[in-house]
Amino acid sequence: MDAFLKLQGKAKEEFYQAKYNYYKRFNLGILFVASVMFFILLVPDWQVAEQLSWQTLLIRSMVIIPLAVVVLAYRITSNYRIMSVISLVMVHAIIWGNIWAGSFMTDQSYVNEGFLFVSFILLLVAFSAPPFYAMVAQLGLIANILLADQLYHFPNLAVILSFNIQVILLLCLLDLVITGFYYDHYITRKKLEFALFHDPLTQVFNRRQLHKVMGQGHDLSFLSDAIAIVIMDVDHFKQVNDSYGHDEGDRILQFVADCIRHCLRGPDMLIRWGGEEFVAILFDCQPDQASRVAERIRTSVEKSVNGVCKITVSLGVAIYQGGDCFETIKKADQALYVAKHSGRNRVVCYEALDREALEAAGISGHADA
Incomplete structure (x- = not known):
């Protein structure tokens, strides 16, 4: 007491x-x-x-x-x-x-x-x-x-x-x-x-935190003038669970969350989006900085020892231009899909994609120039 x-x-x-x-x-x-x-x-x-x-x-x-x-x-x-x-x-x-x-x-x-x-x-x-x-x-x-x-x-x-x-x-x-x-x-x-x-396994935020900080219309622009969104997915995670068991799979998710956290700054927000997917909201972050942060995360996961097996992540990056932030998350998810489709363990920026790249990955629509 x-x-x-x-x-x-x-x-x-x-x-x-x-x-x-x-x-x-x-x-x-x-x-x-x-x-x-x-x-x-x-x-x-x-x-x-x-x-x-x-x-x-x-x-x-x-x-x-x-x-x-x-x-x-x-x-x-x-x-x-x-x-x-x-x-x-x-x-x-x-x-x-x-x-x-x-x-x-x-x-x-x-x-x-x-x-x-x-x-x-x-x-x-x-x-x-x-x-x-x-x-x-x-x-x-x-x-x-x-x-x-x-x-x-x-x-x-x-x-x-x-x-x-x-x-x-x-x-x-x-x-x-x-x-x-x-x-x-x-x-x-x-x-x-x-x-x-918070997510009970990885101790990072869950989706409720994003809803908590969002303004009306899922707008994040009042928080920063320059926001980037990075979505990450653990490569071949199902094979990890199948080969090593779900307990070891949980250890991998905790390891990945720690690697991401160490690559972010204090104001940035890390969310476990679901399963083996994570979303990072990078505040006061210019487009070129966002790509460097994403690459730093990819390298950290690939080169760090997790005690279970070698693991990599694929990352999609999109720049938030205002409005509904879920639209930007959707764009980052499309860039992630392209990264998965083109070999995994890489960073893809949505703004750098064209119609052909999206269609080659089986995604309809087009990237903003």
């Missing part, structure tokens, strides 16, 4: 941002409810003082200001660091308002109960914050008790501190437990998301 404490760098940032995103609406709701409750404390103020003074009415009304700051920040940013600090400070602002309002009362016997109640509010607000932030906010209650003592001169300050410190430490521990439970949920969700958009 404490695995989240070992997170570092980007993984830590992603976890706490996801935690805030998960609880942010709950966080805002709690702050709104706390503000309403702070305002309606006018009723017990009136009961204790037996009159409604303009000072307490003014102080209770001022809760609108910190709430407005939180709502404005909520609309501007979702950064967990900023919002966690603002939310926790707002709760302390409510505490300061209560201390101020109580200074106009002759009876402060209910003040300690107020600190306990606010500790619980802090716990709820801290659901969306990192544990360290929550602990600092909870420990800040001790400073608030000491501040209140300057105004109220508690006769039993030691008892109030002792009791509240125990509660604060318990709530800090509880916040760690809650964060640990959310971490379990977070990891489960990440695994499910990975399984939804």
Whole structure:
């Protein structure tokens, strides 16, 4: 359960941002409810003082200001660091308002109960914050008790501190437990998301990922001005399965996926298209670069040792000109078919083909000049 404490760098940032995103609406709701409750404390103020003074009415009304700051920040940013600090400070602002309002009362016997109640509010607000932030906010209650003592001169300050410190430490521990439970949920969700958009055998993307990033009309042009699509197929893969078995065939697919991955750049997308076919989307890639990347993949697969048998791949390349990207994938597939038909273990670019080459491979249609 404490695995989240070992997170570092980007993984830590992603976890706490996801935690805030998960609880942010709950966080805002709690702050709104706390503000309403702070305002309606006018009723017990009136009961204790037996009159409604303009000072307490003014102080209770001022809760609108910190709430407005939180709502404005909520609309501007979702950064967990900023919002966690603002939310926790707002709760302390409510505490300061209560201390101020109580200074106009002759009876402060209910003040300690107020600190306990606010500790619980802090716990709820801290659901969306990192544990360290929550602990600092909870420990800040001790400073608030000491501040209140300057105004109220508690006769039993030691008892109030002792009791509240125990509660604060318990709530800090509880916040760690809650964060640990959310971490379990977070990891489960990440695994499910990975399984939804990745091929379980090769760990590369599946077709769902392409549908996820595509715009309306299967358009990819908003992602890059220069996109190339490469489709690859393992040569004679059925013979590998027949001769060595499907387990070894799976090893070959994993090997090919690794070879392709190592030849691509970070922004590029690799998809297992189905069976022994893979599709690579190359972003910010000019036509001559696309051919070189494809040739690098072909060479890598041919010359690398896979531990099963010698294997090669055939590749078809097409340049995306906008519109439906599946049309470009279809062109790359036609170039792949020509590569298969003309001897395998080679790269063929769709734009370099003419009608005769397509017809010789048994494909109707013509290449764009």
